[in-house]
Amino acid sequence: MATKTTPKDRSNLVPFSSRLETGRALAEDVWSIFNAANLPADCINLGQGYMNFAPPKWVTEAAEEALNSVAANHYSHPKGRMRLRQAIKKVYGPQLNRDLDVESEILVTSGANEGQYSVFTAFLEPGDEVICFEPFFDQYLPSITFNGGNPVYVPLHPPANASGKFSSDEWKIDADELRRAITSRTKMIIVNTPHNPVGKVFTRKELETIAALAEEFNLLVMADEVYDCLVFDGKEHVRIATLPGMWDRTVTVGSAGKSFAATGWRVGWLIGPEYIIKPTLAATTRIVFCSNSPLQEAAAAGLEQVQERKFFEQQRAEYAERRTIIAKAFDDLGLPYTMPEGTYFVLLDISKVKFPEDYPFPKSVLGRGRDFRACWFIAIEIGVSSIPVSEFYCEEHANIGEVYGRFSFCKDVDTLHQAAERLQKLKQYIV
Numbered sequence: 001m002a003t004k005t006t007p008k009d010r011s012n013l014v015p016f017s018s019r020l021e022t023g024r025a026l027a028e029d030v031w032s033i034f035n036a037a038n039l040p041a042d043c044i045n046l047g048q049g050y051m052n053f054a055p056p057k058w059v060t061e062a063a064e065e066a067l068n069s070v071a072a073n074h075y076s077h078p079k080g081r082m083r084l085r086q087a088i089k090k091v092y093g094p095q096l097n098r099d100l101d102v103e104s105e106i107l108v109t110s111g112a113n114e115g116q117y118s119v120f121t122a123f124l125e126p127g128d129e130v131i132c133f134e135p136f137f138d139q140y141l142p143s144i145t146f147n148g149g150n151p152v153y154v155p156l157h158p159p160a161n162a163s164g165k166f167s168s169d170e171w172k173i174d175a176d177e178l179r180r181a182i183t184s185r186t187k188m189i190i191v192n193t194p195h196n197p198v199g200k201v202f203t204r205k206e207l208e209t210i211a212a213l214a215e216e217f218n219l220l221v222m223a224d225e226v227y228d229c230l231v232f233d234g235k236e237h238v239r240i241a242t243l244p245g246m247w248d249r250t251v252t253v254g255s256a257g258k259s260f261a262a263t264g265w266r267v268g269w270l271i272g273p274e275y276i277i278k279p280t281l282a283a284t285t286r287i288v289f290c291s292n293s294p295l296q297e298a299a300a301a302g303l304e305q306v307q308e309r310k311f312f313e314q315q316r317a318e319y320a321e322r323r324t325i326i327a328k329a330f331d332d333l334g335l336p337y338t339m340p341e342g343t344y345f346v347l348l349d350i351s352k353v354k355f356p357e358d359y360p361f362p363k364s365v366l367g368r369g370r371d372f373r374a375c376w377f378i379a380i381e382i383g384v385s386s387i388p389v390s391e392f393y394c395e396e397h398a399n400i401g402e403v404y405g406r407f408s409f410c411k412d413v414d415t416l417h418q419a420a421e422r423l424q425k426l427k428q429y430i431v
């Protein structure tokens with residue numbers, strides 16, 4: 001029998017799992033680099049996508065009430081609190097054209113992220129492939145690889161030679177490229193609409209193309225629709241689960257964080273047929289057991305009242321105003337940018353922003369895409385932070401993302417006006 005001896009160097013006694021490398025989990029991620037703590041104190045944070053305003057008062061009051069009760073301070077059912085499942089049924093049932101079963105078709109999770117992780121745990125066998133459109137929400141990668149899967153990347157294509165403003169709708173999928181990415185190991189496809197960070201709201205036709213491939217190759221569809229209540233200009237948000245036959249193979253993902261300006265609450269949900277929800281419930285029960293109880297009550301109070309308060313309509317109008325402020329700043333600058341049809345992100349083309357190559361960049365941004373240096377330079381010299389978009393691409397396609405910085409407009413209008421004014425200083429660095 002082999003005996004193991006304890007090494008002399010005690011600083012790293014037991015090696016950690018290689019899955020951390022595969023999942024890019026050890027690399028310093030973009031959120032740590034472009035963190036407020038690393039940037040000047042007065043830098044305006046349009047980087048990470050969280051709000052600088054509170055959730056609605058009638059929702060936080062429900063949270064307080066829950067904290068002051070006894071039951072809501074204890075474990076909930078792993079499926080989620082009944083009040084929240086009922087509220088999800090009330091809001092989502094009509095949109096999915098279904099009388100949702102709160103026992104078997106709805107699962108409350110610890111944020112959308114943990115829900116997605118649980119789906120991967122429930123469905124992936126080692127070596128299974130998951131198709132992600134690029135740019136992709138960066139958590140997908142570790143969530144897939146930690147569960148033994150392999151992400152396969154299919155880029156969305158921006159228009160060639162764009163100048164000035166162009167719609168997020170002009171970022172296109174290439175159906176042949178998508179088909180070519182499918183192999184005998186493909187198990188799942190993630191469709192994020194409205195899309196972070198492009199702001200694209202997939203059209204019915206595009207979703208039909210994806211649905212036809214999912215049907216042909218028997219794929220599970222993860223419909224990441226966490227920005228479903230942020231679609232502008234009357235554009236139709238089509239839920240892929242409502243296309244013919246698609247309910248049977250789709251899990252729809254939602255988030256209280258995005259819906260109620262409460263990203264730190266970590267409350268999300270999954271909706272789908274029983275055969276998807278049941279194994280996912282088994283996985284989530286072993287991962288977190290249940291989601292935090294008081295904030296489930298608050299999210300329930302939120303969803304119960306959105307219709308009578310016309311909350312999502314009002315919130316959408318507020319975000320539309322914020323989008324106008326940031327878009328005008330970019331119009332005035334004269335740099336190309338993507339006007340989002342949904343979400344709270346704008347991609348600015350920063351390829352013409354010139355910075356000195358010997359600028360005192362920190363080590364963390366050197367050796368990364370040009371966009372890391374450009375975004376760092378803008379944060380320090382202009383005082384507005386953003387996120388370099390190559391982070392949301394695999395290495396092979398990083399050059400597509402390197403052109404862009406992602407600016408989040410989930411901030412109050414005063415902050416956005418101030419950011420807009422500062423951004424005009426960028427003119428002197430445009431070549």
Ligand SMILES: Cc1ncc(COP(=O)(O)O)c(C=O)c1O
Pocket residue numbers: 049110111112113114137192195196224226254255256257258263266267268
């Ligand atoms: C596309 C997308 N999916 C999922 C999530 C995760 O949402 P949550 O904060 O509810 O975990 C985010 C958060 O930024 C996101 O942008």
